[in-house]
Amino acid sequence: GQQLNQSPQSMFIQEGEDVSMNCTSSSIFNTWLWYKQDPGEGPVLLIALYKAGELTSNGRLTAQFGITRKDSFLNISASIPSDVGIYFCAGPDGSSNTGKLIFGQGTTLQVKP
Amino acid sequence: KAGVTQTPRYLIKTRGQQVTLSCSPISGHRSVSWYQQTPGQGLQFLFEYFSETQRNKGNFPGRFSGRQFSNSRSEMNVSTLELGDSALYLCASSLNGGNQPQHFGDGTRLSIL
Numbered sequence: 057g058q059q060l061n062q063s064p065q066s067m068f069i070q071e072g073e074d075v076s077m078n079c080t081s082s083s084i085f086n087t088w089l090w091y092k093q094d095p096g097e098g099p100v101l102l103i104a105l106y107k108a109g110e111l112t113s114n115g116r117l118t119a120q121f122g123i124t125r126k127d128s129f130l131n132i133s134a135s136i137p138s139d140v141g142i143y144f145c146a147g148p149d150g151s152s153n154t155g156k157l158i159f160g161q162g163t164t165l166q167v168k169p
Numbered sequence: 170k171a172g173v174t175q176t177p178r179y180l181i182k183t184r185g186q187q188v189t190l191s192c193s194p195i196s197g198h199r200s201v202s203w204y205q206q207t208p209g210q211g212l213q214f215l216f217e218y219f220s221e222t223q224r225n226k227g228n229f230p231g232r233f234s235g236r237q238f239s240n241s242r243s244e245m246n247v248s249t250l251e252l253g254d255s256a257l258y259l260c261a262s263s264l265n266g267g268n269q270p271q272h273f274g275d276g277t278r279l280s281i282l
Contacts, residue, residue, distance in 0.1 A: 087268040098173070098259050098273035099212075106268070144212065148268050154225040155202040155266030159212040 058083050062145055062160030069135055070168050077163040078129040079145030088121050088128040089146040089157070099144060103130070135167050171196065173274035175260050181280045187248040190277045194241050194262030201243040202271060203235060206257040215258075218243050219266055247279075255281045 062079045069075060079088070087106055091099035103114050105121035105128060112119055118131045132139055142162045149156040174193040182188050194201050203215040214227040218237035235245040241262075247254055257278050261271035 087270075089270055091273075096275070098175075098261075098275045101270050101272060104270045146212075149214075149225075152225050153267045154219070155200040155217040155261070155263055155269075155271060156214045156225045156227070157202070157204075157212075157261075157271060158214075159204075161211050 057151075058085075058147075058149060058158050060145055060147065060158055060160040062163055064163060065161065066164040066166070068166045068168065071135060071137060073135055075132040075135055075139070075165060076129060077143060077165075078127060079160050080127040081147070082126070083150065084125040085128075085147035085150065086125070087148055088119070090117075090119050090128070090130050091144045091146060093142045093144065093162075095141075102143075132165075135165075137167050137169050140165060140167050173260055173262050173272055175258075175274035175277050177277060178275065179278045179280075181282060182250050183282050184250055184252060186250050187246065188250060188279065189244055189246045190258055190260075190279075192243045192245075192260030192262075192274060194243070194260075195272055198262035198264055198272075199241050200263045200266035200269075200271075201237055201241065202261045202263075202266070203243070203245050204259045204261065205229070206259055206276070207255075212259070215245065217266060224266065250281050252281050255279060 093099040103119040110121040145160040202217040217225045237243045259276045263269040
């Protein structure tokens with residue numbers, strides 16, 4: 057089945073630094089979603105991408121839908137302590153038009169004040 | 170606009186028991202998906218319901234079941250609980266499933282003793 061490979065697995069950065077993480081797949085995705093999960097809470101949708109090449113921003117967050125439709129990246133600029141959490145990429149399962157999302161393994165971000 | 174509501178937030182059961190978890194989707198959303206989240210396996214799709222019908226099912230044993238009511242609220246049931254069923258169970262809703270982004274509740278933390 058479809059799989060998403062997310063990297064890096066974890067990052068430990070200084071407050072104020074920029075962060076970049078990406079997600080790749082061997083198969084095509086028609087939509088890319090980026091979520092953030094804080095401890096004890098459910099994932100929160102950050103950005104949704106629907107077209108190859110699309111670049112979308114949400115505040116300090118920027119995400120791009122890769123031209124090949126097999127990858128996506130998420131950038132966070134000028135990180136702050138509340139950026140701490142686990143970031144997931146996800147995409148709908150291409151074998152059905154139902155609400156099944158495939159998730160990456162997640163990138164754990166820690167920010168040192 | 171109220172988000173996705175899951176009850177209960179925490180549950181402790183013993184092996185062999187059964188459990189029912191509840192999910193109220195965002196108003197107007199007709200698709201409800203369930204996921205199991207564990208440290209080792211990440212986020213894995215359980216099943217999706219739309220208009221009271223199960224449209225898709227993940228690779229979980231038959232002990233895991235669900236249903237959806239006419240008001241789109243959904244429940245999932247796990248029978249004959251095993252230690253390995255300890256996990257965070259997340260519910261997500263979207264308008265119609267497919268490529269639409271899903272919005273998650275905060276989950277039910279199930280612990281099996």
